[in-house]
Amino acid sequence: MASRQKTSRKAAGTKAAIRRPQARAANGRAQSGDTGDDIGLDALVGHAGYAVRRFQLWIFQDFIKTLATVDIRPTQYSVMTVVGANPGLSQMAVAKRLGIERARLVHLLDSLEERDFVSRIASATDRRSHALHLTARGRTALAQFKRLAAEHERHVAEKIGKENRERLLQILACFT
Amino acid sequence: MASRQKTSRKAAGTKAAIRRPQARAANGRAQSGDTGDDIGLDALVGHAGYAVRRFQLWIFQDFIKTLATVDIRPTQYSVMTVVGANPGLSQMAVAKRLGIERARLVHLLDSLEERDFVSRIASATDRRSHALHLTARGRTALAQFKRLAAEHERHVAEKIGKENRERLLQILACFT
DNA sequence: ATCAATTGTTGTCGTCAACAACAATCTTTC
DNA sequence: GAAAGATTGTTGTTGACGACAACAATTGAT
Numbered sequence: 098m099a100s101r102q103k104t105s106r107k108a109a110g111t112k113a114a115i116r117r118p119q120a121r122a123a124n125g126r127a128q129s130g131d132t133g134d135d136i137g138l139d140a141l142v143g144h145a146g147y148a149v150r151r152f153q154l155w156i157f158q159d160f161i162k163t164l165a166t167v168d169i170r171p172t173q174y175s176v177m178t179v180v181g182a183n184p185g186l187s188q189m190a191v192a193k194r195l196g197i198e199r200a201r202l203v204h205l206l207d208s209l210e211e212r213d214f215v216s217r218i219a220s221a222t223d224r225r226s227h228a229l230h231l232t233a234r235g236r237t238a239l240a241q242f243k244r245l246a247a248e249h250e251r252h253v254a255e256k257i258g259k260e261n262r263e264r265l266l267q268i269l270a271c272f273t
Numbered sequence: 274m275a276s277r278q279k280t281s282r283k284a285a286g287t288k289a290a291i292r293r294p295q296a297r298a299a300n301g302r303a304q305s306g307d308t309g310d311d312i313g314l315d316a317l318v319g320h321a322g323y324a325v326r327r328f329q330l331w332i333f334q335d336f337i338k339t340l341a342t343v344d345i346r347p348t349q350y351s352v353m354t355v356v357g358a359n360p361g362l363s364q365m366a367v368a369k370r371l372g373i374e375r376a377r378l379v380h381l382l383d384s385l386e387e388r389d390f391v392s393r394i395a396s397a398t399d400r401r402s403h404a405l406h407l408t409a410r411g412r413t414a415l416a417q418f419k420r421l422a423a424e425h426e427r428h429v430a431e432k433i434g435k436e437n438r439e440r441l442l443q444i445l446a447c448f449t
Numbered sequence: 450a451t452c453a454a455t456t457g458t459t460g461t462c463g464t465c466a467a468c469a470a471c472a473a474t475c476t477t478t479c
Numbered sequence: 480g481a482a483a484g485a486t487t488g489t490t491g492t493t494g495a496c497g498a499c500a501a502c503a504a505t506t507g508a509t
Binding site: 143 | 317321323324330333357359370419426433442448
């Protein structure tokens with residue numbers, strides 16, 4: 098135990114030993130055989146943020162796994178989808194539409210351009226901005242991505258139920 | 274434009290100029306007055322992940338803003354809530370229950386212990402593990418946090434509707 | 450007694466949001 | 480038409496966060 102005590106664990110052992118008086122002796126639970134399933138969450142249940150965080154974690158992992166063969170992540174997919182549906186958009190417009198910072202979009206487009214999915218074309222009307230387009234390769238690739246994304250969406254429907262998924266989309270439509 | 278061209282922008286200007294032939298002349302949209310509201314999302318609408326991402330972004334920002342006066346973030350709140358409802362839990366049990374990695378929980382508890390909200394007490398039965406408890410200060414603090422969190426939850430209800438919020442919680446209950 | 454598993458910890462890596470600065474360029478205003 | 484202000488793409492930094500991999504201390508099983 099030497100290393101754990103002498104290293105930088107600021108106050109774990111020490112403080113705890115001092116503050117003992119008020120330490121309620123672990124109300125019946127303590128560290129017995131906690132499988133992690135019988136632990137109450139108290140106020141946490143009923144918090145939308147907590148449920149959404151867990152859900153988003155699950156849904157992103159499934160998306161990444163389902164599109165692992167093509168190595169496309171959710172944000173990259175969203176960028177290509179928007180650009181594909183609206184060719185010629187500026188980076189600013191895409192960033193604003195997707196709720197991404199334009200600073201972040203720079204790197205996203207760098208990688209997508211390296212893979213020859215997207216191209217930044219100098220705008221004719223505004224020499225500051227770039228008109229974004231899918232390349233020919235990007236268009237055929239996006240078609241495949243959409244098939245895989247649809248498969249991912251089926252996973253979601255299996256997980257929470259087909260009608261629940263649609264209800265969810267309807268509830269959250271104001272954020273898209 | 275010197276710096277933008279000569280610096281490390283790998284292929285923006287150069288490549289784009291070369292790949293010109295196939296560049297469809299921006300189908301009517303181009304870079305006119307894009308306010309960002311009239312941009313189609315195509316397949317993106319209908320993707321649960323996208324809607325959930327945007328929602329989680331909003332909900333976390335509101336949570337952080339609503340609890341800014343006490344400087345508590347969502348994850349910190351979830352830890353204190355679970356520990357408060359289940360005193361004596363080990364770090365492993367808390368991490369598993371909340372879907373946090375135990376490596377990450379270490380830092381979370383470090384900060385909460387520095388602020389005297391939580392204390393790690395050496396377990397009597399297992400000298401490896403720590404029994405987690407709220408301090409007296411932590412208990413009174415958590416009570417205030419819960420009031421502020423309830424206010425945040427009201428913001429959510431205002432945003433998506435009271436009944437929609439409850440429907441949402443019901444749909445995502447399997448993830449909590 | 451020995452070997453595998455567990456617990457807390459440290460460290461690294463990559464993703465992501467949030468800011469702040471900057472050069473180039475556009476737009477407005479006088 | 481020139482100066483002032485706003486916009487666009489870019490670079491950089493910061494911090495929260497998830498994922499992994501190691502490690503020492505300890506426990507439990509063989």
